[in-house]
Amino acid sequence: MIALEKRPQPSAFWSYAAPLVAVILTMIFGAALFAALGKPPLEALSKIFWEPLFGEFSFFYLPQLLVKGAPLVAIALGLSLGFKAGIWNIGAEGQYIIGAICGAAVALAMYPSEARWLVFPAMLIAGAFGGFAWAMIPGILRVKFGTNEILVSLMLVYVAEQLLASMALGAMKNPEGMGFPGSRNMSQMDAATSWISQSNGMHWGVVIALIAVIFAYILFARHILGFQIKLAGQAPRAAAFSGVNPARLILFCLGTSGALAGIAGLTEVSGPAGIVSIDFNVGYGFTAIIVAFLGRLHPVGILLAGGLMALTYIGGDIAQSSLGLPGAAIQVFQGFLLFALLAVDVLTNYRVRLVQRGAA
Amino acid sequence: MLRRTLLASAAATAMLGGLAHADGHAPVKVGFVYVGPIGDGGWTYEHDKGRLAVEAEFGDAVETVFVESVPEGPDAERVMTQMALEGADLIFTTSFGYMDPTINVAANFPDVAFEHATGYKQADNVSVYSARFYEGRAVQGHIAGQITESNVIGYIASFPIPEVIRGINSAYIHAKEVNPDVEFKIIWAYTWFDPAKEAEAANVLIEQGADVILQHTDSTAPQAAAAAANDAGATVYTFGQASDMGEFAPMPRVSSIIDDWAPYYIARTQAVMDGTWESTSTWDGIGAGMVGIGEISDAIPAEVKASAEDMVARLASGEYHAFTGPINKQDGSVWLAEGETASDYGDDGLAGLNFYVEGLTAEVPQ
16 A cells, blocks of 8 residues: 655655746656657647747747746746745736736826836836736735735736726827727837847846846845745744744735736736737736746746746747647646646655555 | 747748648648637637538638637737747637737748738737627617516616627617617626636626526626526526527527628638738628527517518628717717618728617726
C-alpha cells in the first residue's frame, strides 16, 4: 500500500524539481493526447516549444513572446507577494482592466497633445493608481470589516468588465469611429504609445515587468518587509508576536499587486491592444495565478514561468494552424500543466512510502 | 524598421511560393481566423463549413489552415502574421473585432489578400464582406409577432454594434407590424460565444414572460434552455442563429437564419488562383444566397408559415426592403419617410446604424 508521510520540512530538492517534473509530465501527457487525436506527437510538441524559439520565423515569434509574457510576469509578481503572505487577490483581471481604463482616460483626455514627456508618465501614474484603487476595495473591506478578499476581488472583476464595456461604448468611443464601439487607437499616438520598438516586441510593460522582477528579488532577499511577508504566510502567530502589522501587510500586498496589474493593463491598452474595446481583457489576470504558482512565488521563477506560459500560447496557435490541432486540445494541454504541478507538489511536503498492509 | 525589412523578405518568400503555384506546383494556401470554436454550432461553425467547401471544391489545388478561438486584439494580429509568414495567399478574418488587426497585418504583407467579415475598413489588399442578416431578422420578427401569446419577445444580443442593432430594429419593426402589442426585452451578453451566459440570459427572459427568444449569439445554449423550459410545461419558441440548429426542430426552434459563406469563399479563392482578386466590398442577402432561412417548422400555424415564406420570396426578389418607411427613430424624429428605403451608407445609413426605432423601450447601451 502506498502511504503519504508528511515531511518535517518541505523538501528543498522537490520545490525546485517539481516545476521541471511537471513540465516533463505535461509533455508526455500532451504527446499522448496529440497522438490520440491522430496528430504526430513529437512534431506537435516541437511546434509548440521549438518553433517559436528556433524555427524559421523566430524573428517574429521571439518579440511576440515578450508581448505575451510581460503582462503575465508583471501581474504574477504582484500576486506572489500576497500569495506568500496568505492574502489571496484573485481579481487581478479587474485591476488590469481599471488600470487600462484610467491610463487610457488620461491619454484620450489629453489627445491630441504631443507632449510625450507629460502624457505618458501621467498615463503610467493613472494606470498604476487605477489598479491600486481597485485592489484597495477588497483590501479596506477586509481590514475594516473582515470580508473575504477572495470573493470581493473576484466579484469586482465583473464590475470592471461592465465598466470597460460602458467606456468602449460611451465615454471613450472614438468620435471618428462611425458609431462602432472602441476608443481611438493609442498605439498610433506618438505621445501616448507604450511601444518602444514594435519590431522587437519592446514596450514599457516589458521594461517595467523586468524592473519589477529585480525589485521583488531584492524585497525578498534583503528587505525586512519581504521577511515579514514570508513570516505572515508561514507562521501568522509568530508574525504577530514579532510586531508585524497585519492590516498594513494586507494593504501593501493588495495595493502593490493592484498597481502592477494596473500598469500591465495600461501598457497593454496603449501598445499591443491599442484601443479600449469591450473585450480588451483576455484573461491575463487569471492566467497569472498559474504563472505565480508555476514560478514557485519566486521572482526569477515567475519570469521563467511567464515565458513558458507565453510560449505555449504562441506555439499552441502555430500547432493549430500548421497541424490542424483543435484549440481545445491546446487548452487542455495548458491546463494539465497546472494540474501536474499541483500533483507533483505533493512530493514537496510529503514523502511517498510503501507500507505493508495491516502493518500500521 | 527591422520588422518591416524582415517581414518584407518573408513576404517575398511567400510570393515566391505564389509564383511556384503558377507553375502548378504548390497549392494556394487559404487561412481562416475564427473567433469561436468550430464546434460552436453557429457562427464559426458556418465559416468552417465554408472552409470545408473550399477544400471540397478545389481538392489538392488548395490547402486550408485555421486557428479557432482567437481573441480580438494583439493575439489576432499575431495569428494573422503567422499565417502570412507560413505562406498563406488569402486570409479570411471572420469577426468584427479583427478589423484593425487585419488592416495592420495587411499593411506588412502587400502580396497577401485579406478578407475581413462584417467590418468597414478596406485597403488595397483588404476586402470586406458581410451578409444582410437583417433580412432574416425581418422574417423572424414577422413570425414571432404572430406566435407570441404573452406579447413579450426576448432578445439575446451580443455587442451593441450596428450589425446587432440592425437585427433588433428589423425584428421589432416586423413583429410590431403584425402585433401592435408586442414588447421586446433585450439582454446584452457582451459575448459572441459563451454557452453559460447565453443559457442564463435565455432563462431570465423566459422568467420575465418571454415566449419567443431571438438570439444574436452563436451557441445552441438558448435553444437547449428553451427546450428544457418546454419539457417543464412552458411553450417557448426560438430561432436558430448563424446555423440551422436543426437538432432543436420542430420545437423550440421554428426557423433559423443560416449564414452560407461557401459560395463567396469559393469565388474569392478562385479569384486568387486566377490572379483576378481585387479589393471589394460585398454585402449580400437572401437574394444572393448568403443569408438562408432555415425550414419553418410545422410547430407554427400554416398561415403564419405561408406569409413568412411569402416575405422571404419578396425579400429575395428585391421587391421588398426590410427597412421601408414610414419608420421613426426612438426619439420620435423621422428616419424614413413613407415609402423610403434605408440607404446602406451615409448619415443614418444601415452600415453605421446606432439607434433604435420608435417603440423599443430599452436604450442602446452607452
